[in-house]
Amino acid sequence: MRMRLVAARSGTPRFYSGSATLPKGEGADVTGIEVVIPKRKTWDKVAVLQALASTVNRDTTAAPYAFQDDPYLIPTSSVESRSFLLAKKSGENAAKFIINLHPKYFQKDIAEPHIPCLMPECFEPQIEDISEAALQERIKLKKVKASVDMFDQLLQAGTTVSLETTNSLLDLLCYYGDQEPPADYHFQQSEKSEELEEASEENTEKPKKKAGQQLGATWRAKNNAERIFALMPEKNAHSYYTMIRGMVKHRAPVQALNLYTELLNNRLHADVYTFNSLIEATAMMNEKYEEKWNNMLELLKQMAMQKVKPNLQTFNTILKCLRRFYAFGKLPALQTLREMKALGIEPSLATYHYIIQLFYQHESPSKGSSLVIYDIMNELMGKKFSPQDPDDDMFFQSAMRVCSSLKDLELAYQVHGLLNTGDNWKFIGPSHRRNFYYSKFFSLLCLMEQIDITLKWYKDLIPSVFFPHSQALIDLLRALDVANRLEVIPQIWKDSKEYGHTFRSNLKEEILMLMARDQHPPELQVAFADCAADIKSTYESQDARQTAPDWPAGSLNCIAVLFLRAGRAQEAWKMLGLFKKHNKIPRNELLNEFMDNAKASNSPAQAIEIVRLASAFSLPVCEGLAQRVMTDFAISQEQKEALGHLTASASDSDSDSSSDSDGDINEGK
Amino acid sequence: MAASMCSRGLGPWVLSRSHALPCAWRALHVSAACAKNRAARVRVGKGDKPVTYEEAHAPHHIAHRKGWLSLHTGLLLGSALWFPLRYGNLDGQDHAAERTVEDVFLRKFVLGTFPGCLADQLVLKRRANQVEVCALVLRQLPAHKLYFLVGYSEALLSHFYKCPVRMHLQTVPSKVVYKYI
Numbered sequence: 001m002r003m004r005l006v007a008a009r010s011g012t013p014r015f016y017s018g019s020a021t022l023p024k025g026e027g028a029d030v031t032g033i034e035v036v037i038p039k040r041k042t043w044d045k046v047a048v049l050q051a052l053a054s055t056v057n058r059d060t061t062a063a064p065y066a067f068q069d070d071p072y073l074i075p076t077s078s079v080e081s082r083s084f085l086l087a088k089k090s091g092e093n094a095a096k097f098i099i100n101l102h103p104k105y106f107q108k109d110i111a112e113p114h115i116p117c118l119m120p121e122c123f124e125p126q127i128e129d130i131s132e133a134a135l136q137e138r139i140k141l142k143k144v145k146a147s148v149d150m151f152d153q154l155l156q157a158g159t160t161v162s163l164e165t166t167n168s169l170l171d172l173l174c175y176y177g178d179q180e181p182p183a184d185y186h187f188q189q190s191e192k193s194e195e196l197e198e199a200s201e202e203n204t205e206k207p208k209k210k211a212g213q214q215l216g217a218t219w220r221a222k223n224n225a226e227r228i229f230a231l232m233p234e235k236n237a238h239s240y241y242t243m244i245r246g247m248v249k250h251r252a253p254v255q256a257l258n259l260y261t262e263l264l265n266n267r268l269h270a271d272v273y274t275f276n277s278l279i280e281a282t283a284m285m286n287e288k289y290e291e292k293w294n295n296m297l298e299l300l301k302q303m304a305m306q307k308v309k310p311n312l313q314t315f316n317t318i319l320k321c322l323r324r325f326y327a328f329g330k331l332p333a334l335q336t337l338r339e340m341k342a343l344g345i346e347p348s349l350a351t352y353h354y355i356i357q358l359f360y361q362h363e364s365p366s367k368g369s370s371l372v373i374y375d376i377m378n379e380l381m382g383k384k385f386s387p388q389d390p391d392d393d394m395f396f397q398s399a400m401r402v403c404s405s406l407k408d409l410e411l412a413y414q415v416h417g418l419l420n421t422g423d424n425w426k427f428i429g430p431s432h433r434r435n436f437y438y439s440k441f442f443s444l445l446c447l448m449e450q451i452d453i454t455l456k457w458y459k460d461l462i463p464s465v466f467f468p469h470s471q472a473l474i475d476l477l478r479a480l481d482v483a484n485r486l487e488v489i490p491q492i493w494k495d496s497k498e499y500g501h502t503f504r505s506n507l508k509e510e511i512l513m514l515m516a517r518d519q520h521p522p523e524l525q526v527a528f529a530d531c532a533a534d535i536k537s538t539y540e541s542q543d544a545r546q547t548a549p550d551w552p553a554g555s556l557n558c559i560a561v562l563f564l565r566a567g568r569a570q571e572a573w574k575m576l577g578l579f580k581k582h583n584k585i586p587r588n589e590l591l592n593e594f595m596d597n598a599k600a601s602n603s604p605a606q607a608i609e610i611v612r613l614a615s616a617f618s619l620p621v622c623e624g625l626a627q628r629v630m631t632d633f634a635i636s637q638e639q640k641e642a643l644g645h646l647t648a649s650a651s652d653s654d655s656d657s658s659s660d661s662d663g664d665i666n667e668g669k
Numbered sequence: 670m671a672a673s674m675c676s677r678g679l680g681p682w683v684l685s686r687s688h689a690l691p692c693a694w695r696a697l698h699v700s701a702a703c704a705k706n707r708a709a710r711v712r713v714g715k716g717d718k719p720v721t722y723e724e725a726h727a728p729h730h731i732a733h734r735k736g737w738l739s740l741h742t743g744l745l746l747g748s749a750l751w752f753p754l755r756y757g758n759l760d761g762q763d764h765a766a767e768r769t770v771e772d773v774f775l776r777k778f779v780l781g782t783f784p785g786c787l788a789d790q791l792v793l794k795r796r797a798n799q800v801e802v803c804a805l806v807l808r809q810l811p812a813h814k815l816y817f818l819v820g821y822s823e824a825l826l827s828h829f830y831k832c833p834v835r836m837h838l839q840t841v842p843s844k845v846v847y848k849y850i
Contacts, residue, residue: 068819072840073812080812087813091820099828111831118831 060464077500078435078467130157132165139168144180147172148224155231166228167238173225174246177217219252237268244270245277253281269306275299276317283321289328296321312348315340316389319354326361333358349396349427350389352376356398360405373402377414384422393429397437404440409448412441438466446475451483467499470507477510487524489515490531503542505552508535512558519565529566532559553584560590564597572597573606576613586613588621595628604633608643615646623647713850721789722847741795743768768795771830779804779836782822786810788844799833800826805845806838815840 044050063074066085075081099106103120111118125141127134130153138147147169154161161169229235229243240263247256260278263270270278282295296318303310318336322329333355340347359370377399385392396419403412419425428434438461445454458476462468468476473496480488493511501507512535515528536559539551556579563572576594579586591614598606607629614622626647629635635643709728711720726735743765776791779802792803802822806815819836826834 068816068838070838070840072808073815073838075812083813084816087816088820091817091822092824094817095821095824095828098825106828109831115831118828120828 058464060460062464064464076463076467076498078431080500081467082431130154132159132161135161135169136165139165139172142172142176142181144172144176144178148228151228160233163234163236166232167236167242170225170228170239170242170246173223173228174242174249177219177246177250178223178225179217217250219247219250219255235266237263237271240266240268241271241274244274244281248277248281248284251284253284256281257285270303270308272303272308272311272314275303275308275310276313279314279317280321283324289325292321293325293328293332310343310345312345312351312388315345316348316350316354316391319351319358320391323354323358329358348388348392349385350391350394352380353391353395353398356395356402360398360402373399373406373411377411377418380418381414382421383418385424385427387426393427393433396428397433400437400440404444407444407448409444412444416441435466439469439472442468442472443475446472446479451479451485454479455488462495463499468496470496470501470504473501473507474510477514481514486514486520487527490527493531493534497538502538505555508538509552509554509558511535512555512562516558516561522566525562525566529562529568532562533571535559551578551582551584556582556584557587557590560586561593564593569597569601579613580616585617585619588619591619591621591625595625599632604629604635604639607633608635608639611643611646711850716849719844719846719849721845723789725847725850738790739768739772739793741765741768741793771800775800775802775826778826779822782818783810783815786815788841799835800830801835801837802826803837803839806840807844808840808842 063069064081066088067074067081073084075084099120100123103122106120109119123141125134125137125143125146127137130150132154135147135150135154138150151161151166151169225243225246229239232239240259244256244259244263247253247259256278260270260274278299279296282299283292285292285295287295300310303314315336319333322333322336325332337347337351337355340351355376356373359372396415399415400412403409403415419428428437442457442461445457449457454476473492477489477492480486480492489511496502496504496507512532515531519525520528535555539555543551556575560572560575563569563575572594576586591610594610595607598604598610611622611625611629614625626643629643630640711718711724723735723738731737772793775793779791780787783804783806786806786809787804788807789805794801794803810818815838819838823834823836
């Protein structure tokens, strides 16, 4: 671009400011076309890297990049992946601790330009004398107690502290509720506080909230903040703001509202952040829903009177409080949304999250759920969001929850499409939320989608994005059953061993049951038998670890049947022996199949063995089996007598009092 | 041998064989000593000493049968031209020594941080302004402890050298023996 301009400039003089057009009297070769030369583009520093990155998709066979690429070090379950990432982070914290303990070894600065985050940090106050600068330093280092002490010392010495410094001291106290920041503040991510807030949200959703259950600091009456506030010779609006917001944050709504009236009495105006806190305060009061809503409307009217423009947080706060009003909050929520649109404030993902929570509070759609989710998704199609509210990352989880309860696959695809637009993937949230989202999505796919596409999603998502629960795998197996694609089952079993489901007995029972239910072509039967042998070995290794062997009856039945059908008669007979050992009863169909097998291999000894087993368990089918043996097989006289004995003993026990036979059966169980 | 030659040529300057005292005597060596080369070699034993591929080959096999353990461009002309971030001046020829000193520190540091876990020498690669430490690790420690050590060493070394330091681990069940010597 530059070269062309330079070359052109060397010719006849032209004007290249902005978009230029060729002057008309140029020559015969120029027709009347106007050529608009665009302005020079300025590229971002990482534009080339971004362009290259856009050509590469996620590798579905690799573990997330945060893990080391080694089979021993790749996590095999969500618990492991979380523990590895936490271990790595804790290693980094240990390193930072050492670095800040001995900063003199890390002072040499060879990086050009200077990299501030790689220098050691100083957490102790340097200025020792009693002065306002020392107070400001302590405030900057977030030392609550030290700054309060310094303030008191300054007052005792008689020096007046300036208004800004007092205000920043109040800020510090109100933010931390007059307690020290958590001890590992410098190392901890904000994960802990997020979890506390989530827990507190879930707590407050229950109608009866006990005061003792409150988490985090509560505002004690007459604490340091109030004391200093009272001592201040002059207060400006900022002081009131911080106090109100601190009180609301630490659950003292009554004092906050009182302070607000005091603020109005002093003929000061509140700013938008204070109003947001006050709205929260009114929702915290112990009143009925209508009263609370009326109070909020009052506040909003006062806000309009004081000519304070509401922002996104105002509306989000209103919706957050309306969430707790259950059915009453639906109409006000829609009104709020309309007001937001009228003011031209763009809603964030958190807004839609609150609306979804409000309208889809109960899981069951029996009451006739609303269609608001469809409107929301139509609205959001193709939009890219940037983080504006701490609750933005809860949207996708609640949206997928709704899709799952409505059993709507198209909607789920829309939600997933929104997740993949632009940078919206950042809003998926922490690992447990991501797992929840993908579990629900995958379950919905298994339920509703064609099997080929489901299997494609399976390969795409698992295990590179999330580790499936055993329930998700069971859903997948049922989907395979419905679509008659049972040949994939051995592959699924092999995969699930890698995700830590080797000892999950409900999964194993489901697999065995599906494999053993029907007859299949021989190659498939062989594959199934191999799979069954594998599962059997997992049961055995499980037994080695536990004292009491505990194989479910269904598994024993299925494994025996599968061995039999694949022609592995030896192992099948061994399985029969195991029944007695584990005190489980073989099913009638199983015994019939064994009888068929004995007939096919033409061995009356085996047939008699079966009858003996049946009689040992005192099964009612014993007689039928004995009959069959007599008719189908060519047996000798002793064998006939033995058979007669067996059936006699069986029928004897049958004809005995029912309690006896029940007792036998119970023993057999 | 040297003493006898000396005495033959120049007369009795060296106390050669004294017929009176049949004791041990010390000769004066004046030729240059030619000691055996012992650098980076494992001496041959009885056949029961396991050595890895790296140890089994002497330094003269580098670039023939072995690669380098430490890769950087400190020896190229003007190598510092493109990355003044780390190299300060732009002349570029005298930084190999500094890289080597850093390497020594890195090797000692990682050797100590992963006690008894390293199966072989580290491979250090310098790429742009990053240092990549590639280590072959035994499976002695459970995986989360290895991650802790990785996070710790990456953070500490990054702060020390003021550049991103990354660790890449590869685990093996035991030291990979090439032959027994």
